[in-house]
C-alpha cells in the first residue's frame with residue numbers, strides 16, 4: 001500500500017500536540033522526491049520560483065501557467081507531504097470569483113492539496129469563496145513579497161503598535177474566512193508568538209521566531225544554491241553548490257583530458273562486423 005499524504009486535520013493535530021510542522025519549498029520532481037523522502041510535512045511550491053528557478057528579479061513576474069507547470073512535477077515527485085501552491089500576483093486580488101477559478105484550476109491541474117495567497121482583510125472574501133468550494137487555503141501575512149513595492153522594500157513588518165494590531169486583526173480575518181494555516185514572514189518574534197497563541201490554525205514562520213507552530217525556508221537557501229541576496233532569517237544547512245561545482249568541474253576536466261569515457265562506458269562491435277566495415 002502507498003504512503004498516505006498528510007491532511008489539514010493531521011496538521012491541525014500537530015499544532016494541538018505542540019509538534020513542530022516543517023515546510024520547505026520545492027519546484028521540481030527530484031527536489032520534491034528528496035524533501036519528501038527526508039520527511040518534510042508540507043512542501044510549498046512558492047512563487048519564489050521566480051527568483052530561484054526562473055531568474056526573475058521578483059515574484060510579480062511569475063504566471064499561473066509557470067506555477068502549474070512546476071506544481072505538477074512536485075506533486076508527481078512527492079508521496080507523503082501536503083503540497084501547497086502559491087497563487088501568483090493578480091490571480092486572486094481582482095475578485096473572489098476569479099480567485100476561485102484560479103485556485104480551482106491550480107488544484108485540478110497539479111493535484112496539489114492546497115493554495116496560499118498573500119494579504120489580510122482585503123483578501124478574506126477570496127479566502128472564504130475558495131474554502132467554501134472545498135479547497136484548503138493558507139494565508140500569508142507580514143512581509144508579503146507580491147506587495148513589497150508598496151511596503152517600501154523587503155522590511156520587517158508589524159514593529160509599531162498600529163501595524164501589530166492590524167496584523168493580529170488580519171490574522172483573525174483570515175482564520176475566520178476559513179484558512180487552515182497561516183504563514184508569517186519577517187515579523188518580530190513577540191508579535192508572531194501572540195498571533196500563534198491567538199489562532200487555532202497552525203502558524204508557520206519565516207523570520208518570525210521560534211514560537212510559531214512550524215517553520216518554512218526556501219530550499220535553495222537551505223542548500224546554499226541561491227547566489228542572490230540572503231535575508232538575515234535564513235540559515236544554510238548544506239553547501240550543495242560547492243559539491244555540484246565539484247561534480248561539473250570533474251566532468252569537464254575528464255573530457256578535456258580524454259579520461260572520460262573509460263573502458264567501462266564503451267559499446268563494442270562484433271569482430272566480423274568490424275572487419276567488414278574496415279574492409280570497405
Ligand code: KIV
Nearest residue numbers: 025046047048183216
Ligand atoms: O514563495 C515562497 O517561497 C514563500 C515563502 C518564502 C513563504 O512564500
